[in-house]
Ligand SMILES: Nc1ncnc2c1ncn2[C@@H]1O[C@H](COP(=O)(O)OP(=O)(O)OP(=O)(O)O)[C@@H](O)[C@H]1O
């Protein structure tokens with residue numbers, strides 16, 4: 203149990219010519235479960251490896267329990283790590299794998315046995331204790347890897363995409379086991395993943411990292427609780443990264459800034475109202491409006507030609523993805539940045555090239571400045587939004 | 591194999607078999623000849639493969655037992671062949687162990703550590719190894735001559751000097767072991783480090799046990815090389831009781847009198863320790879030792 207503090211942590215593999223991680227400041231509290239999430243190559247694993255000492259820290263300070271550990275080799279840091287590749291010792295049995303660290307620490311035989319048995323019971327590995335890793339399935343191996351760090355009772359657990367080699371069903375099961383394990387042990391945990399579902403379900407707080415853009419001050423985008431990231435993304439990157447399918451973005455310009463309500467005009471001409479505080483921005487500045495596919499409302503067919511309802515946009519259906527219980531409708535519209543997706547429950551009875559009227563509820567819209575920073579939302583988002 | 595085979599497969603298999611048998615005969619023939627010579631009475635290099643009048647004469651002499659000729663005269667063994675064999679085994683065994691220790695640690699450095707001129711040193715070692723050791727004979731001789739002034743058991747005409755001299759040729763072994771180390775996923779040692787292992791402990795308890803097959807191979811190779819080595823041993827060793835079998839058996843071939851039969855018996859004897867070492871090491875040479883540790 204410990205708290206981990208990252209202070210201006212940066213990493214460069216080539217003496218400062220290019221940076222992989224820049225100026226990450228983070229405080230992880232005692233007993234917290236934190237997930238690092240970000241697209242591939244953004245430096246999640248690198249950051250984790252710096253915490254456990256497998257990679258040196260280029261600049262910045264790292265503290266565990268108030269102790270500066272920048273220059274401590276891994277074996278002095280008392281952290282446990284579960285690798286994506288399991289990294290079990292192939293020549294040792296499961297029991298030996300788990301006991302290895304304690305044996306090195308010259309722990310008492312009885313203590314070793316007790317801890318190994320306890321971990322094996324927790325992870326349902328008891329019947330496998332005498333097996334070699336070769337003779338086990340991926341899920342079992344991953345459990346052994348987890349058990350190996352549990353028996354050491356480390357100050358911090360580090361997980362580097364521990365479930366990414368498992369199939370979907372097993373992943374769901376292991377996810378729940380990990381969550382139970384954390385509730386029981388309450389050890390500070392850091393969990394790297396690029397699977398949002400894992401991050402959202404396991405973590406108390408999520409750290410979103412992005413690949414470092416040239417000129418950017420940091421690649422730490424936002425830190426916050428799962429729902430906070432979903433409802434209040436701090437910038438375009440987080441807004442686009444959290445949630446699946448991605449949030450829709452439409453280009454617009456600010457027509458009438460306001461403290462509670464702002465009026466904007468899409469590049470294609472429609473005027474929309476958004477519950478966001480834009481009082482700091484000038485009239486006419488470029489903005490980006492964002493709305494999640496699950497928040498866009500379809501207007502009933504009959505009403506389509508009726509007098510314009512507020513916040514309504516007419517768009518053409520380009521593709522349909524029908525998944526049975528829900529469908530994704532891809533729409534074409536002039537002001538859309540990439541594509542405009544609407545999620546509807548049911549089997550999506552629309553046809554391609556239909557013209558559809560969609561409603562963007564003002565309280566569900568996000569507004570971003572041209573630099574990509576979010577304007578704060580002024581109304582609590584409504585939670586029930588899906589329609590058929 | 592369920593693959594569809596051409597119809598004339600049967601003939602082709604027979605052609606292949608015959609070719610292989612011929613090839614095998616070509617390789618085995620010299621060996622059979624040496625065996626034959628060693629059982630032939632008298633010292634003749636040529637003769638039929640199955641000796642006309644077989645005798646154990648040369649084997650008696652090789653084992654140091656006087657041989658009574660049919661005419662009643664007794665031939666005393668000329669040379670202490672068994673002692674030479676023992677010398678060979680000692681030198682080969684200790685030099686192979688030293689070779690193994692040095693090349694394993696060296697290979698670890700090249701495979702796992704990052705340091706300046708790493709690549710250059712690897713190539714340089716390889717190139718230096720390409721010069722035959724014979725070219726360095728003078729240097730080796732004077733070196734050990736000088737060393738002998740201070741440490742007598744490492745001087746000229748000592749088994750210690752030969753043992754040390756044989757350690758010279760480890761570049762190849764370093765390359766071999768380094769290649770094997772590099773197939774073992776680095777994350778195993780990283781996991782060990784996180785489990786609290788120092789780099790030495792990670793090497794000793796994780797990397798080494800997984801590398802046993804290549805270590806056995808290197809040991810055998812080093813052993814074979816030093817059992818058969820002639821040039822260096824021949825200039826470092828002089829007195830009758832210090833020779834290795836490879837050097838000693840040349841004594842049978844003095845220009846006045848080629849004792850082919852005795853030579854053949856000694857040659858076969860020198861194969862004995864190699865065979866034993868090979869059989870002993872064979873059980874370490876197994877595949878699949880590293881499987882199951884990592885995925886993806
Ligand atoms: N030893 C190295 N030398 C130079 N660059 C490296 C090294 N290791 C990693 N990188 C670079 O650092 C960046 C971050 O790598 P990292 O493994 O941390 O990504 P990641 O976020 O874990 O990605 P993934 O989700 O694919 O695992 C990558 O762009 C990679 O090319």
Ligand SMILES: [Mg+2]
Pocket residue numbers: 246247248362363
């Ligand atoms: Mg990674």
